[in-house]
Amino acid sequence: MDWGLEAQDRLNEIAGCSLTGPGVTRFPFTPEHAAARKIIEGWMTRAGLEIRLDAAGTLIGRTGPADAPAFLIGSHQDSVRGGGQYDGIMGVALACLAIEALNTRGTPLPCAIEVLAFADEEGVRFPTALLGPRALAGTVDPEVFTLEDRDGISLGTALDAFGGAQGDVVGLARDPGSVLGYLEIHIEQGPALEQADQPLGVVTGICGIERNAVRFAGQTGHAGTVPMEGRRDALVAAADFVTAIHDTARNWPGLRATIGSISVFPDVVNAIPSEARLTLEIRHEDDRRRADFHAEAREIGAAIAQARNTGFGIEQTYAQPAVPCDPALVAALEQAAPGAPRLPSGATHDASAMADLCPVVMLFVRCRGGISHRPEEFASADDMGAAVDAAARFLAALPNRD
């Protein structure tokens, strides 16, 4: 059996569980989700797993003694609007195939294993995400069930109609002693593995994220009547900031700093901008380095404001700490995927929430052009086959708990 080609076939099939339009659009607790669930149940059955849906809508396939501590492996079934057919669902498919491969070869599993297909990681339908892993970790805020989608349907109502049970979600919290760890296989969603010419990468941690609102305040004036000398142009100061942040960030290993949004006031062709507002997102695997860069950005902005005679402010609007992967699991995954480089994850994953419950690790699979969340998203059968092999070796090498 060519597990990579099999993975490609399965992902092509389940990509059909989508709203019409380009790419894959599969939101949680919808008819498309229900159709995908049926297909995933087929995968789990072929892997010899016992299947159940938990109260949070996570489809769980388990093998091994009922009360034994289990190693968990999974990802999410949902997509963004017009997304690709690998993000999330590939991790579920490859987990099933890794167990099926071990069964085919007659390799015994050293402990109980559960494959988890989480309902909602992208957070597109409801203004929340990660319900499934948070439920297992005991970190669900019951308020989220009242959040509504565009049609006014609450998360709780949608979950119950799908076969979940909002009232029982709090009871899903696992005893940490019953969970041995969590592995997530995911496409990289970036270009690092392609640039390194490697099919697989071992994730050392998930970057912390902070978002900042940045503002420069100058003075508007007529573009014709105010001479250049003495202008207090807020956009010019903001431009200095954009350039300085970008060029400084390039010298900070592992750091990502992005100014994704900018607006000026009054925003007309013949007026000097009196105000520029921009967003600054900073990500790093090490929260202290991220804080250091925030301080550096503040100094850069203040110096520019002085030079350009403008006001300056930076305010953190959001922060999410980094999640380090477990060193022992990282080492074990490197044994199972020889030659795979270490790299951080710049994006959040189900593993981010699972880390509140147990040691986590992630295996990244190369994706073409680093493209994700678009119909063109692609991982090759060869690379997915390599991931199945690595995951199977990893599971087989787990400490024997039977």
Place this chain on the structure above:
Amino acid sequence: MDWGLEAQDRLNEIAGCSLTGPGVTRFPFTPEHAAARKIIEGWMTRAGLEIRLDAAGTLIGRTGPADAPAFLIGSHQDSVRGGGQYDGIMGVALACLAIEALNTRGTPLPCAIEVLAFADEEGVRFPTALLGPRALAGTVDPEVFTLEDRDGISLGTALDAFGGAQGDVVGLARDPGSVLGYLEIHIEQGPALEQADQPLGVVTGICGIERNAVRFAGQTGHAGTVPMEGRRDALVAAADFVTAIHDTARNWPGLRATIGSISVFPDVVNAIPSEARLTLEIRHEDDRRRADFHAEAREIGAAIAQARNTGFGIEQTYAQPAVPCDPALVAALEQAAPGAPRLPSGATHDASAMADLCPVVMLFVRCRGGISHRPEEFASADDMGAAVDAAARFLAALPNRD
């Protein structure tokens, strides 16, 4: 008589001809315009002028033989929304006062003089402007009469209802031999005279204006998963451009370059901008220097695009040539306003359109903080008094044509 205080009183009074709200809001061919017209007729009467409204809605006060060539002096009666009480209307008030001052002193006028109160220079109510001076210069496009305001009333209909006659506007074109020149007194709308500590300035020309659409095209990507190295961030390239244009323009005497508007796509906090669009407005009294700067901006943009690995485009979307003031009139105005510095006008004025008919010149009056088009717009009684004196001397010294 203190002509400056008189000017202040008259401008305070006519400022009441406004929609309610902060500052002055007086659009053409409205009840506010009609009320202002009555007051201006009073000013013209006190200056001994014969009054008529022409077909384009310009209120004209004339003194001197009916068929003799006339020197024209004027400005506009309208304002922007929430504007000040000096822009435009001050030029009409001071023109009347200059003639009244000469009459009071018994100084004979050397030629026929007409004071012109144009209806619409700001172009706020209808998407066109300068109807009055264009009518005199014979440059009106008859299509403009079909243009509508927000309420669906056409310019032609509004003009006719006010006492004008759209069908007769084309016939207003003056024989250049019948017009000796045009003087416009206007607040500077910039900070140059205040910085030079001078009440008056002699305008050497009205800057040409060009507007350009500038675009940088890079590649979007996830703010977390795409390392800094190798990013093709369109906003970073655009920021380089903003800074370079501003700092280069400071070294070009008399040039103004403004990037007043910017937008990026996709414009979200966690995505690298794939596209940045901005406007570049360039103004200079010398069209060749403006073209030189355009070429320089093109080179700057191309070099940045190469360095940042983005696409770059610049497209001129609008161009209006410079209008030089008449050297003989400039010299005569300098005689009448000793010590007044020469300066260009960065903004367009009625004089821009009058230049198609006759030699023009402008006298700028200092305004506080360079502020215009806002309720805080202010020119002092002393400065306006100095302008009345200078205009009176200028008119009295015109070549004798009686």
